[in-house]
Amino acid sequence: MRSTRQEECTPPPGNHWVLGAGGWNLFHHLGVLKAADELGVEVDSVIGASAGSLVAAFITNGYKAEDLVSVFLEMRALRWNPASWLSCLRGADPLSLAVGGWFSLEPFMRQLVARYKLKPNSRLRILTCDLLRHEPVVFEGTDYDLARALAASGAVPGVFQPLWQMKNGRLMLLVDGAVYHYNPTEFNCGQAIVSKFRPATDLPGDWETPADLYFHMRELYFPLAGNQRYVDDNKHIVIETGMPDVAGLNFGISRQTCLKMVENGYSTAKPVLAKAIADGRVTASKGTRRRS
Numbered sequence: 001m002r003s004t005r006q007e008e009c010t011p012p013p014g015n016h017w018v019l020g021a022g023g024w025n026l027f028h029h030l031g032v033l034k035a036a037d038e039l040g041v042e043v044d045s046v047i048g049a050s051a052g053s054l055v056a057a058f059i060t061n062g063y064k065a066e067d068l069v070s071v072f073l074e075m076r077a078l079r080w081n082p083a084s085w086l087s088c089l090r091g092a093d094p095l096s097l098a099v100g101g102w103f104s105l106e107p108f109m110r111q112l113v114a115r116y117k118l119k120p121n122s123r124l125r126i127l128t129c130d131l132l133r134h135e136p137v138v139f140e141g142t143d144y145d146l147a148r149a150l151a152a153s154g155a156v157p158g159v160f161q162p163l164w165q166m167k168n169g170r171l172m173l174l175v176d177g178a179v180y181h182y183n184p185t186e187f188n189c190g191q192a193i194v195s196k197f198r199p200a201t202d203l204p205g206d207w208e209t210p211a212d213l214y215f216h217m218r219e220l221y222f223p224l225a226g227n228q229r230y231v232d233d234n235k236h237i238v239i240e241t242g243m244p245d246v247a248g249l250n251f252g253i254s255r256q257t258c259l260k261m262v263e264n265g266y267s268t269a270k271p272v273l274a275k276a277i278a279d280g281r282v283t284a285s286k287g288t289r290r291r292s
Helices: 023-041 051-059 065-080 082-088 094-100 108-114 145-154 208-223 255-278
Strands: 017-018 045-049 126-129 135-140 164-167 170-176 193-197 239-243
Touching: 017 051, 023 051, 023 065, 023 239, 023 255, 045 051, 045 193, 051 126, 051 145, 065 255, 082 108, 094 170, 108 239, 126 145, 135 145, 145 164, 145 170, 145 208, 193 255, 239 255
Parallel strands: 017 045, 017 193, 045 126, 193 239
Antiparallel strands: 126 135, 126 170, 164 170
């Protein structure tokens, strides 16, 4: 784990990805990665923020995007499972309660990591933000607690509890990586392939509870994680997806909308990646990879 920006370096060979933050917009990432797989564009390394870090953890552990659609649809259905919410209900110190309330993502992430046998690995980096100093903190390598890193990267202030972390005598309060930046390209040497989301601009197409409507309106007018989204599209290959009536923290989106997001990501990414291959900016293998 480190808490500084990427030093000047020579870019290693391969395709280096950034999977941006955006809650349930993560279904767009699955469509983007499905297109990449069909074209033979490998994920040689990836840094993820928030929901992007969760997708990145699966992809770098050998899962294919098409496999993950059912995984995340099942995860979405857990919103109506009282046991899931109760497992995440935790007391905390006054500051953590003030920042994030009573619910912690850590128990859920521990179950997820154990169930799918996810492990830290050399291809994966996870962005969080130290709320005390508003500085980036990146988990990388193979010697860290993956469930804790994922929980911190998704700890949206006002929704989920932050996590305290001590490193080299430095006490940090870790929150959602998007609080620092939704699309952390600065941690890549040279060019990255960036899958990023447009914020919602319209009223919600789906919602089930007043909380869904509240979070949708917050994204429209006062995002909980801020709005640091800029990516240099001259330096990087940018795949921007999004549906104007879908907000990342609207947990009431329908299954049909989730599948539309996958298709939106796929149809947007395929021509962008095909052009990047033709221009020599992205390397592609002759065939697609399959998980054994």
